[in-house]
Every structure is written in C-alpha cells, then in structure tokens.
Amino acid sequence: MEGMSAPELSVVIVSYRCADLLAECLDSLGESRSDVQMEVMVVDNASGDDTVAVARSYEWVDVEALDDNVGFARANNRAMDRSRGRAVLVLNPDTVLPAGSLRACLDYLWQHPDIGLLTPKLVDREGRLDRRCHRGYPTMWSSFCYFTTLDRRLKGPRSRWYTMGHLPEDEATDVESVSGAFMLMPADAMRRVGGFDEQFFMYAEDIDLSLRFIEAGYRVWYWPGVEVVHVGAGSNVAGQRPPAANAAYFRTMAPFIRKHSPGVRGEITALAAWGAGELMLAATEARRRLGRGA
Incomplete structure (x- = not known):
C-alpha cells in the first residue's frame, strides 16, 4: 500500500496460473509508482502454482489468495469493493504498461468528467491492435462475422460492428464496449453503476459493465493517445482461439x-x-x- 492516505488509483488484477506474465505486469506497474500514488490488489483464483508467491514477492502489492476459482467478475468485485482510490483500474495480468502511460490516462480521465470508462489502445507484442479494445454491441451477426473472421473480408459496418472495425484505430471515439484487459473508471462512477455482474463467470462481463455505464449516462471512451501491450491479444485473435x-x-x-x-x-x-x-x-x-x- 502507498501510505495511509487514499491513493489516486486502485489497480485490481485477477490472476490465474500466470506467474511469469504477472511478474512482467507488476514490474511495469512498479515503474509508474513514482508519478502515480496507487494501491495494487491482486486476487488469485486458486492458481495452485507459483502465481501467488510471485505476487507476494512485491511488498507493495496486496494479495488475496482464494481457495476456489470464483470467476473473473466475482474476483474483481472482491477487490473493487474495498478499493480506496479516486479511480479504479481493472487490469489483466498479461498487460505491460509503458512508463508514463498510467499518468497520461489518469490526466485524460480527470480532464473529461463525462467519461465513465476509459481504455487506451491495446496492442500485442508486435504492435498490432487488439480489436476488442473498442467494440460495439455484439449482435448475433457481428459476433458470427468476428468469430469466423468474415469481418476481415466484409467491409460494411454491420458486419464489423463487434470490433467497430470500420472506425480508424488512431482516433479517439465513443464506443459501446471496451475490453476487461484495461478498464479505467472514476471510483464514484463505479460505485454508482456497480461492479461486474457475477452471473457471467467468464466472457460478456466487460461488455455488460460497459453498457451499464452508458445506460447511467457516462461515456465509454477509446483513447489511442497511449498504447498498452496486451500479451494475450495475439492468442485471442478470432480464428486462432480454441x-x-x-x-x-x-x-x-x-x-x-x-x-x-x-x-x-x-x-x-x-x-x-x-x-x-x-x-x-x-x-x-x-x-x-x-x-x-x-
């Protein structure tokens, strides 16, 4: 923890069998501690490997090791409920944040009080866009096109709506959903909207939360002014997923x-x-x- 006063930011990470990736993520967060007062909370979903030990090796990280895998939504809510920061960042353990990126995202968030959820441009290690970081409402047609990769061949907005692929990736814009890999939100907005819906064990919980922010009158915003590496983006490309x-x-x-x-x-x-x-x-x-x- 960063002292007794309330920090500017609470970072919430849910881990599951990702020791090496988590270490890389926490190393990158450590580089941001000089310009962002933060608390970092890791909730481990019963990994049963070295993940908890890795998290506990960082003395500034608060670690909760669960006995059972309760899912992404419930594990995040456990930490979000006790977070103390002015802003809350839900962060995947397979992300790597460049120096200064957190400070830039927070400054942008505070300058735009109408934003309830903010995500930067997420890219894989080769710099390719993680298309799920700006999404539209997942209709059956757009979902089908995305998971069959038809959206890469069909150019109309309806077929590409799942990832809003008809929009330029280097322009800031309103979106209907962002990825759970990086969701930055003001704490007061988070408490007004509520946390993740725990009926969704995995998948859809980030889309659901995004839509609830919009329904509450907030903007869900994609901001490519910062790039954050999402390692898992490469293995989650439609057509390559199991x-x-x-x-x-x-x-x-x-x-x-x-x-x-x-x-x-x-x-x-x-x-x-x-x-x-x-x-x-x-x-x-x-x-x-x-x-x-x-």
Missing part, C-alpha cells in the same frame, strides 16, 4: 442477451446464441474423435 473458447462465448451470450434484450425477440436470439455454442462444441468433439480415429 474452438471451445468460441463456443463458451456464444453460450455465455445467451444470459447476456436475455438481460439486455428482454422479450420474445431477445429470447429467440438468446436461444440462437446458446444453440450456436452447442453446435460449436459438438463440432469440436466430432473433430477430436475423427482425429484420433474414433
């Missing part, structure tokens, strides 16, 4: 759609999303069986 992960996404979208699109049309869309997930899982299992000659 089929089971894509299937899990569509299954998670069913309760998300029911929440944000109530009524008959929403229920039909939710059932379609669930069915798409089940079909993906069945196809994955069929390929696995064929591969081993079953």
Whole structure:
C-alpha cells in the first residue's frame, strides 16, 4: 500500500496460473509508482502454482489468495469493493504498461468528467491492435462475422460492428464496449453503476459493465493517445482461439442477451446464441474423435 492516505488509483488484477506474465505486469506497474500514488490488489483464483508467491514477492502489492476459482467478475468485485482510490483500474495480468502511460490516462480521465470508462489502445507484442479494445454491441451477426473472421473480408459496418472495425484505430471515439484487459473508471462512477455482474463467470462481463455505464449516462471512451501491450491479444485473435473458447462465448451470450434484450425477440436470439455454442462444441468433439480415429 502507498501510505495511509487514499491513493489516486486502485489497480485490481485477477490472476490465474500466470506467474511469469504477472511478474512482467507488476514490474511495469512498479515503474509508474513514482508519478502515480496507487494501491495494487491482486486476487488469485486458486492458481495452485507459483502465481501467488510471485505476487507476494512485491511488498507493495496486496494479495488475496482464494481457495476456489470464483470467476473473473466475482474476483474483481472482491477487490473493487474495498478499493480506496479516486479511480479504479481493472487490469489483466498479461498487460505491460509503458512508463508514463498510467499518468497520461489518469490526466485524460480527470480532464473529461463525462467519461465513465476509459481504455487506451491495446496492442500485442508486435504492435498490432487488439480489436476488442473498442467494440460495439455484439449482435448475433457481428459476433458470427468476428468469430469466423468474415469481418476481415466484409467491409460494411454491420458486419464489423463487434470490433467497430470500420472506425480508424488512431482516433479517439465513443464506443459501446471496451475490453476487461484495461478498464479505467472514476471510483464514484463505479460505485454508482456497480461492479461486474457475477452471473457471467467468464466472457460478456466487460461488455455488460460497459453498457451499464452508458445506460447511467457516462461515456465509454477509446483513447489511442497511449498504447498498452496486451500479451494475450495475439492468442485471442478470432480464428486462432480454441474452438471451445468460441463456443463458451456464444453460450455465455445467451444470459447476456436475455438481460439486455428482454422479450420474445431477445429470447429467440438468446436461444440462437446458446444453440450456436452447442453446435460449436459438438463440432469440436466430432473433430477430436475423427482425429484420433474414433
């Protein structure tokens, strides 16, 4: 902790079996401690490896080691509920922050009080955009285009809406959703809107929170004035993700759609999303069986 006074920033990191990546992330945060008064809280989701030991090796990091994996949303909420900073940053353990990037993001946030959620430009280690850092509302069509990579071939905004790929990546803009890899928010706005919806164990929780900020009257803002490395961006590119992960996404979208699109049309869309997930899982299992000659 950074002394007894309330810090400017509370950084919340949920870890799970990511010791080496977490060390790199915390090293980069350490370089920002000279220009940002912060508290850093790591909540570990029962990794069972060296992740907790790595986190505890940083004396300025508050570590909570859970006995069970409670999911991304619930683990984040545990730390967010006891955060003391004027701003809260939800940060993935596989991010690397350049020196000065946190200070720049905070200054920008304080200069724009209408912003409720801010994300910088997230890139992989090769500098390629993590397209999930500025997203639109995930319709079934835009989600299908994204996960099948059709959005890279179809140029219309409807087919590219999942990542708002029709917009220039180097222009600041309002978006409908940002990635849970980096979500910076004023603490008072966070408490007004509430934390993550814990019915979403993994996937959709960042989209849900983004939409709730918009519904509360805040702007959700993509600001490419700073670039932050998101190591996992390279392994999460649509078309490269494991089929089971894509299937899990569509299954998670069913309760998300029911929440944000109530009524008959929403229920039909939710059932379609669930069915798409089940079909993906069945196809994955069929390929696995064929591969081993079953």
